[in-house]
């Protein structure tokens with residue numbers, strides 16, 4: 124572990140340098156859909172010493188080198204690794220916001236420019252998206268979209284920008300981002316869809332989605348209608364607690380990483396390709412799976428809720444995820460294709476970790492933790508009192524990884540974090556369950572700014588695009604804050620999402636300055 128420090132430091136220094144080089148060559152990160160800013164261009168590298176065709180099954184780009192600019196050569200990415208320079212940047216060849224929080228470190232939020240006075244452009248569909256769902260014996264009506272609920276944005280090769288999202292009416296919807304009209308038939312599953320879908324980041328016309336109907340699916344987008352190619356049932360393994368799939372599938376170089384509410388974590392090699400007729404194909408092959416829990420964890424919990432609802436993250440050659448019993452796990456996936464993924468980080472936070480972890484340029488991992496007194500036993504309570512609800516972990520110090528922890532408890536009440544923080548200029552921006560938008564210094568763990576008026580139960584994850592912080596609130600608004608000083612956001616606008624001030628739990632997608640947000644009042648809306 125310690126021997127990793129040297130290379131890690133080099134990569135960091137390198138990353139800072141490259142950020143500047145990339146700025147010169149491809150312009151600011153904040154593009155308006157300029158495709159030259161995508162990593163597919165950045166990874167086209169004439170100086171790459173890897174011979175063509177020897178880069179493993181994950182390499183799919185066979186187009187000729189697009190540029191001979193030597194400065195770009197530094198931005199090469201070895202297959203199966205996620206270097207520090209990818210933080211805050213789009214991922215893959217597909218142009219868009221292809222997965223929850225945009226990239227494998229979950230630190231990319233979309234493109235601007237965001238205007239000073241966004242107004243509603245369209246509302247989808249004509250009637251609210253609702254259905255009934257039974258969970259752990261209780262049946263209730265669910266409408267619209269909630270946690271996590273971030274739509275995917277897919278800039279198709281035909282020039283159409285498509286918005287794709289699963290909703291509480293059990294369907295995946297395919298909507299023209301400009302007009303808010305359906306552009307493909309809906310794909311209907313057997314229960315509500317709570318998470319966020321993934322559009323294949325490597326250019327294959329494939330969609331990955333979980334559902335509460337116990338299936339994780341891969342769906343082809345090159346047929347006359349969306350067509351299921353593969354599914355995994357939660358009962359394929361001997362699980363624990365529940366059977367939904369809320370986590371957003373993480374796709375890296377033909378590998379798919381996904382955790383389930385059955386408490387398991389899976390790594391599949393997808394074997395993506397095309398058949399003789401040119402139709403996209405997959406042939407997923409299980410490479411690794413594990414129970415996210417062990418007996419020592421169960422012994423500390425008041426119940427057996429060790430479901431994995433958070434979306435995996437990846438940095439360098441590691442994948443991190445957590446379960447609802449507060450166990451945060453890091454795997455070394457450098458030899459994942461041979462089925463090897465040793466645990467390199469194993470930390471117990473004591474509370475439910477549903478929000479996705481994020482990773483910064485230095486490889487530090489940040490975890491959002493729910494403080495739920497009614498669901499915790501004395502051991503969990505004691506651990507949560509000690510650890511905090513927003514924590515920074517150093518995976519290179521596995522015996523004592525906690526760098527700092529922020530106390531976000533409200534005694535006796537649910538509090539802490541369901542939202543995934545946005546990372547920007549050394550600060551974290553997040554909504555808290557108790558109703559504050561806070562700015563946290565990543566170095567010190569201090570809250571340097573807060574707005575305590577965003578409403579109880581704020582679960583939406585804020586975004587930073589350009590110099591604008593966007594947060595959806597439980598007072599039913601989208602709010603914009605100027606970040607001229609990243610430690611002192613200035614509120615510049617707010618707009619009601621729906622007509623009834625309904626709490627917004629879902630996370631927005633922001634693309635070309637348009638903000639797409641689902642709400643539990645039943646609708647998806649666009650603001651520009």
Ligand SMILES: [Ca+2]
Pocket residue numbers: 314334335336337366367
């Ligand atoms: Ca289920």
Ligand SMILES: [Ca+2]
Pocket residue numbers: 317367369384432
């Ligand atoms: Ca769930």
Ligand SMILES: [Ca+2]
Pocket residue numbers: 430432446447475476477
């Ligand atoms: Ca949970």
Ligand SMILES: [Ca+2]
Pocket residue numbers: 447475477493495
């Ligand atoms: Ca929980």
